[in-house]
Amino acid sequence: MRLLLAVTLAAMCVIKPISAALFNAHDFTLNNGMRVVVIENHKAPIVKHMVWYKVGAVDEIRGKGGVAHLLEHLMFRGTQKVKDGEFNRLMNEMGAESNAFTSYDVTAYHQLADVTKLEALMALEADRMRYLAFDQKAFAAEQKIVFQERQQVVENNPAAAFNEKMNEMLWGSSPYGQPITGQNDEIKALTYDDARDFYNLYYSPNNAILVLSGDIDAITAKNLAEKYYGVLPTSKVVRDEPEEMKQSFIAGLQMSLPNIQTPKTVWQYLLPKSSNLIVSPYAYLVLAEYLGGGETSALYRDLVEQQRVMADVTVNFSYIARGNSIFRLSAVPNDADDFNAEQLASSLKKAIENAVTDLTDNKLAQVKRKMTADLVYVNDNPSTAANWVGFMLAVGWSIDDVENYADNVKKVTLSEVMKAYASLKDYAKVEGWLLPQQQKDLVK
Amino acid sequence: MSRRNRRYKGVGYYMRRIFAAIVFVGAIIFFAPFCYEKMQKLPIEQILNSSVLKDRKFAASVQQINNDNLSAYLLEEHSNPIVAISFAFQKSGIAYENDEKSGLTAVLAEMLTAGGGKYNTQEFKDLCAEYGIKIGFNAGMDDFNGYLQFPREYQAMAVELFKSALLHPLMPEDYFELIKSQHLIALKMQQEHPESVLADNFKRFIFEGHPYERNLLGTKKGIQNLIIDDLKDYMKSNLAQDNLLIGIAGDISTDEAKQLLSQMFDELPERNNDEMLSRITIETRGKELSVSRKTAQVIASFAVAGTYRDSVDFYPLYLANYIFGGAGLTSRLNKEIREKEGLTYGIYTYLAISDAAALLQGGFSATADNFAKAKDLLSEQWQMMAQNGVSEDELTEAKKSLISSYNLRFADIDGIADMLLAMQKYKLGSDFLDKRNDYINEVELSEVNAAARKYFKQIPDFVYIGVDDVKEKK
Numbered sequence: 001m002r003l004l005l006a007v008t009l010a011a012m013c014v015i016k017p018i019s020a021a022l023f024n025a026h027d028f029t030l031n032n033g034m035r036v037v038v039i040e041n042h043k044a045p046i047v048k049h050m051v052w053y054k055v056g057a058v059d060e061i062r063g064k065g066g067v068a069h070l071l072e073h074l075m076f077r078g079t080q081k082v083k084d085g086e087f088n089r090l091m092n093e094m095g096a097e098s099n100a101f102t103s104y105d106v107t108a109y110h111q112l113a114d115v116t117k118l119e120a121l122m123a124l125e126a127d128r129m130r131y132l133a134f135d136q137k138a139f140a141a142e143q144k145i146v147f148q149e150r151q152q153v154v155e156n157n158p159a160a161a162f163n164e165k166m167n168e169m170l171w172g173s174s175p176y177g178q179p180i181t182g183q184n185d186e187i188k189a190l191t192y193d194d195a196r197d198f199y200n201l202y203y204s205p206n207n208a209i210l211v212l213s214g215d216i217d218a219i220t221a222k223n224l225a226e227k228y229y230g231v232l233p234t235s236k237v238v239r240d241e242p243e244e245m246k247q248s249f250i251a252g253l254q255m256s257l258p259n260i261q262t263p264k265t266v267w268q269y270l271l272p273k274s275s276n277l278i279v280s281p282y283a284y285l286v287l288a289e290y291l292g293g294g295e296t297s298a299l300y301r302d303l304v305e306q307q308r309v310m311a312d313v314t315v316n317f318s319y320i321a322r323g324n325s326i327f328r329l330s331a332v333p334n335d336a337d338d339f340n341a342e343q344l345a346s347s348l349k350k351a352i353e354n355a356v357t358d359l360t361d362n363k364l365a366q367v368k369r370k371m372t373a374d375l376v377y378v379n380d381n382p383s384t385a386a387n388w389v390g391f392m393l394a395v396g397w398s399i400d401d402v403e404n405y406a407d408n409v410k411k412v413t414l415s416e417v418m419k420a421y422a423s424l425k426d427y428a429k430v431e432g433w434l435l436p437q438q439q440k441d442l443v444k
Numbered sequence: 445m446s447r448r449n450r451r452y453k454g455v456g457y458y459m460r461r462i463f464a465a466i467v468f469v470g471a472i473i474f475f476a477p478f479c480y481e482k483m484q485k486l487p488i489e490q491i492l493n494s495s496v497l498k499d500r501k502f503a504a505s506v507q508q509i510n511n512d513n514l515s516a517y518l519l520e521e522h523s524n525p526i527v528a529i530s531f532a533f534q535k536s537g538i539a540y541e542n543d544e545k546s547g548l549t550a551v552l553a554e555m556l557t558a559g560g561g562k563y564n565t566q567e568f569k570d571l572c573a574e575y576g577i578k579i580g581f582n583a584g585m586d587d588f589n590g591y592l593q594f595p596r597e598y599q600a601m602a603v604e605l606f607k608s609a610l611l612h613p614l615m616p617e618d619y620f621e622l623i624k625s626q627h628l629i630a631l632k633m634q635q636e637h638p639e640s641v642l643a644d645n646f647k648r649f650i651f652e653g654h655p656y657e658r659n660l661l662g663t664k665k666g667i668q669n670l671i672i673d674d675l676k677d678y679m680k681s682n683l684a685q686d687n688l689l690i691g692i693a694g695d696i697s698t699d700e701a702k703q704l705l706s707q708m709f710d711e712l713p714e715r716n717n718d719e720m721l722s723r724i725t726i727e728t729r730g731k732e733l734s735v736s737r738k739t740a741q742v743i744a745s746f747a748v749a750g751t752y753r754d755s756v757d758f759y760p761l762y763l764a765n766y767i768f769g770g771a772g773l774t775s776r777l778n779k780e781i782r783e784k785e786g787l788t789y790g791i792y793t794y795l796a797i798s799d800a801a802a803l804l805q806g807g808f809s810a811t812a813d814n815f816a817k818a819k820d821l822l823s824e825q826w827q828m829m830a831q832n833g834v835s836e837d838e839l840t841e842a843k844k845s846l847i848s849s850y851n852l853r854f855a856d857i858d859g860i861a862d863m864l865l866a867m868q869k870y871k872l873g874s875d876f877l878d879k880r881n882d883y884i885n886e887v888e889l890s891e892v893n894a895a896a897r898k899y900f901k902q903i904p905d906f907v908y909i910g911v912d913d914v915k916e917k918k
Contacts (some may be wrong), residue, residue: 017846043523044854045500076773081486085783090488092774093841095848114851119495120488123478127486144786148741152809155740158636220496223475231477258738261632311629334625334630366574372575376595379524381856421612421675 008028021403022375023188023385027219030230033206037393038221039213039385047214048386049121051129052394054209057182057244058104058175058323064194066182069102070146071195075109079139080131084138087124094120104176105322106394110384115215122228129203130232139192150181158259162434170268170430174245176323205229207237209393213386216261221410242323244273245428253432254341260436262336265344267279269327270428274319278423281319282408283416284327288317290367290417291355292329298355299348308334319386322395341433356421357393364414372406448719449514457600487706504854508874509698511705513531513714516690517864517874518701521857525596527694529708530861532869534689535718536588537680538662539655539800545674547662551582552675554623555615556581556590561608565619568605577602579609583752585656586721586799587869588682592708593858596695603707612684615672624667631661631839638909646745646907649733654724656801684716685709691864721800725749730903735910742910743809750795750904751895752803753870759887760895761804762795766842767824767834768900769793769806782806787818804899812910819906830900833893847881 026038057068078084091098096113109128111121134142154160164179171177181187210229212221247270274281291298292315303310313331333344378384392402401408475496492498541548557572557579559565572579578593579602591612594602634640643660651657661667687708692701726749751757769777769792777791793806810818834842853863867876883914 041523043521044851045502046502046851046855081480082485085779088773088783089841092771092845093848094492095845095850095852097849097852112852112855114848115500116495116498117492117848118497120491123486123488123491127480128476131480141783141786145782145789148786148810148814149789151740151811156743156809157640158638215500216497224496226477227475228478231479257630259636259638260630261636275511294573296566296573301566308622308625332629334575334629336629366570369575370570373574373595376524376526376576377593380526381859383855 003304014396014435017244020406022378022405023389023403024387025389025399025403027399028220028222030205030226032230032232032234034229034232035209035393036147036209036222036229037209037389037399038216038218039382039389040210040215040217041213041379041382041385042215043380043382045115046112046382047115047118047212047216048110048112048382049118049125050211050213050386050390051125052106052108052110052211052390053202053210054106054207054394055239056103056105056107057178057180058196059202059239060175060182062175062184063186064190065178065186066146066150066180067190067194067198068107068141069181070187071144071198072100072102072107072109073142074134074139074199075128075132076194077134077142078132080129080133081127082124083116084135086180087128090120090124097161102180104180106391108390108394110138110383110386117370118142118212119224121225126228126232129205129208129368132203134195136192139195143187143190146181147184150179150184150187154179154181158257159264159434160291161254161257162253162432165253165255165267166268166432167432169251170270170326170428171245172247173320175242176245189439200235202237202239204235204237205232206234207239209390210340211386211390213389214382244276245270245324246272247428248426249428251428251430254435256435256437257432258437260434262436263333263339263341264434265331265333265341265348266432266434267329267348268430268432271325271327271423272427273323274325277420279419280408280412281317281325283412283420284317284319285326286364286367286371286409286412287417287420288315289371290329290363291315291352291360293367293370296370298358301353302351302355303331303347304334307347307351310334313348320395322398336436342416345431356418359414360425361414364412364417368409368412371409375406460832468803480553480828502851504877506867506874506877509692509696509702509705511702512710513685514690514705514709516692516701516705517868518691518696518698519574519693519860519864520696520698521693521860523697524857524859525695526824527594527596527599527692527696528858528861529592529692529704530589530858530865531591531688531690531709532584532587532589532865533683533716534687534722534799534869535716536561536678536687537584537586538658538660539585539721540682540718541655541658541662541666543665544669545662546658546666548666548670548674548678550661551590551620551623551627551667551670552678553581553583553588554626555620555675556609556613558616558623559608559614559618560605561609561612561614563605563608564614564778565616567786568609571601571605575601583660585658585660591858591861599700599704603704606708607711610708613679615675617672620672624670627661627667628664629663630666631659634659634661638737638743640908641735641737642743643743643907644735645735645909646747649731649907650726650747650803650905651724651729651801654800655683655721655796657815680713682716682718684713686714687716687718688712689865689868691861691868693860723800723802726801726907728801730905732906732908734908737909739910741809741811742815742908743807744815744906744908745805745807746822746904746906747796747803747805748899748904750797750802750899752802753797753872757895759883760891761899763839763842763846763884763892764794764829764834764896764899765795766803766846767838768829768896770841771845776829777806777808777822780825781821785817785821787814787821791818791822799804806904809910815908826900826904829896831897833896834889836889839887839889839892843884843887846884850881
């Protein structure tokens with residue numbers, strides 16, 4: 001079987017083109033500066049329609065935390081030509097799955113719908129890009145709703161206080177250290193004018209990307225984009241890139257919270273922006289996958305399956321961002337009753353060192369195969385491509401970066417992975433322990 | 445979908461030319477720029493009626509395939525070289541476990557991907573990951589479910605790995621102990637989250653004494669009691685051909701699918717001798733259970749008796765529920781309690797249907813200062829449904845919504861495979877997709893309102909979690 005696999009694999013390498021584009025996207029820009037990306041997927045007559053604004057929570061003025069997110073809600077509350085309630089009613093009537101999200105870096109509005117409804121979706125989305133007109137009553141209601149949203153999604157989570165404190169410590173004065181939702185008192189203090197000002201500053205076609213993914217050809221898509229979005233007036237958008245954080249420190253956080261039942265540890269490293277890393281970001285991605293990318297990873301096999309000191313361990317690397325990238329490890333100890341934080345941390349460190357020492361060219365090739373084997377699925381659901389492409393372009397990557405993902409992973413060398421690993425010690429790090437209340441005395 | 449592909453194959457060149465011509469004409473007629481400033485109101489109806497895309501249609505053809513004792517629903521879809529198979533062993537889920545071994549099926553689901561035949565655990569998992577082959581099992585309350593997905597070029601290896609997993613599982617003792625200890629920790633971690641504590645309490649409150657009250661991971665004692673032979677015995681008596689339902693979707697032909705059926709499941713025993721749980725009567729009368737916990741919000745679940753998929757009430761109640769609490773932001777509940785008052789981030793209801801119980805269930809969460817008001821408004825809306833039902837306009841809009849969103853079910857092939865499975869589970873027939881929009885369209889206002897009267901006349905039972913400490917906190 002092993003031999004057979006090797007032969008199949010060799011054959012595969014010969015037949016397949018070396019640089020297969022991931023999505024074969026069409027990419028163009030309208031006269032008013034709005035960028036358009038089209039990814040064809042003709043499985044069913046449906047389409048994902050997304051508009052990405054290159055603005056997010058990091059662009060808020062200090063003290064106005066949550067305004068980007070509150071505005072995202074208000075975008076559903078009426079324009080000069082569509083009265084409050086009508087946008088949602090039309091979405092429902094057209095059978096569109098309509099929603100939006102706000103992140104630190106970007107804000108996106110999206111619908112998945114039958115392609116016969118696409119033109120109406122475009123007209124409505126274009127309309128609210130320039131002619132938003134929510135009233136005071138809608139503002140007051142949405143302000144309460146986003147407060148409830150923070151309680152439900154963030155504060156009801158028993159680890160919320162720990163997660164937010166970890167972020168604050170790692171990021172220091174950066175806006176990335178503040179919650180996307182804003183703090184409770186910030187949400188309550190936001191005004192109608194704060195939301196309007198944010199809209200006027202950033203919502204313009206020249207600060208937006210349209211992504212169409214689904215049963216539509218590029219020519220029709222271009223014509224429709226010009227018809228509905230191409231006519232929108234622009235305004236000058238001045239957007240500062242978030243400051244890159246360059247501290248180097250090691251900090252520890254231990255927190256006991258009332259509903260926590262079993263200890264957990266999280267390590268976060270604050271790395272430079274992906275464009276300023278000492279090696280390709282894909283080297284860090286490969287390193288994270290090798291160490292803790294699921295059940296077949298080196299740390300999982302060592303700490304969970306062999307040593308049985310952890311019940312779970314994962315490592316990931318987030319690099320699709322306008323600011324610094326983050327290398328993150330999280331683990332759950334196996335035995336909460338015989339718990340020793342110091343010993344567990346040293347087991348983790350030892351296991352990481354061993355795994356990196358053990359990494360060979362063969363193992364590296366295997367990790368890369370795992371990372372690229374799944375890519376055949378990304379062209380299944382049209383939403384997958386739309387999210388991937390939209391996010392990467394909106395934070396400043398090129399379409400080639402998106403299309404050449406597999407090649408970029410395959411290009412990573414053993415020495416780059418080693419350099420990536422060695423560099424971790426040079427960056428700011430927070431080691432956190434989240435503990436059940438009865439265990440707070442166990443940490444020395 | 446397959447039909448469309450075949451039609452395009454022969455005459456592709458001419459079709460493309462004709463299509464190009466249509467697009468060109470369209471460019472002149474329909475692509476005139478849109479002047480937002482001059483409009484009083486966006487002419488959505490007109491845009492839809494004159495859209496260049498308005499006539500886009502497609503027919504998905506589902507066929508039933510048979511091979512000896514096995515049968516499946518198949519939907520061919522050749523645009524992407526992947527295949528998805530979803531399957532379910534009925535009468536084999538959590539509700540069919542022995543009480544002393546509660547947690548067995550959840551552990552079994554993990555042990556079936558721990559290697560098989562000549563592949564040890566690590567080899568098995570590595571091969572799956574390296575070739576994009578996805579094999580997994582999942583214990584539901586009624587059924588023991590599984591899936592296989594693979595890139596077409598690795599079909600042979602996918603089938604080999606799958607057979608080794610299901611028919612010759614290794615069940616290594618050390619891995620078994622690992623999974624048990626992981627499930628014991630997961631059981632503890634469930635208690636950290638108010639939603640899962642609520643879900644647990646809700647099940648116990650509504651289904652007291654019935655297997656449906658069980659936790660999805662089992663009990664501490666049940667997991668500790670398990671030995672490997674329990675899993676083997678359970679497989680022998682439960683995973684058979686006559687209780688197996690299969691949906692296949694993706695880049696595969698009818699003949700290949702037939703062959704796949706026998707390769708995957710031919711060696712299973714023919715019969716499962718369990719009886720299906722008999723349907724129980726749900727009676728709610730406004731009982732309430734409050735679970736104390738320090739949280740930012742109170743979270744609530746509520747329910748009355750609902751109806752089954754095979755009942756004449758199904759479509760009328762489905763529409764009534766859609767209008768009341770099922771349609772997202774535009775449901776009556778969200779309009780009144782979220783959009784107008786800002787009392788909650790969201791409130792919803794849905795039909796929860798299992799083999800032996802049917803509920804009309806819902807939930808919301810709100811800070812303690814909002815909670816009573818939100819609950820009062822819910823109760824007011826509930827009574828209005830029972831008394832006045834819905835309007836003709838509301839029903840028309842709900843029907844339009846459900847019919848317009850019909851094609852979204854074809855977004856991904858694993859979703860399609862799941863749908864094909866559900867069509868068999870609920871005995872909807874292989875021609876269901878052709879008829880579904882008619883089923884929706886044919887429901888009359890009087891039927892919806894009769895269902896509203898009948899089901900909303902009941903008083904829901906309530907379970908909530910959280911304490912009144914929000915004011916102290918802020």
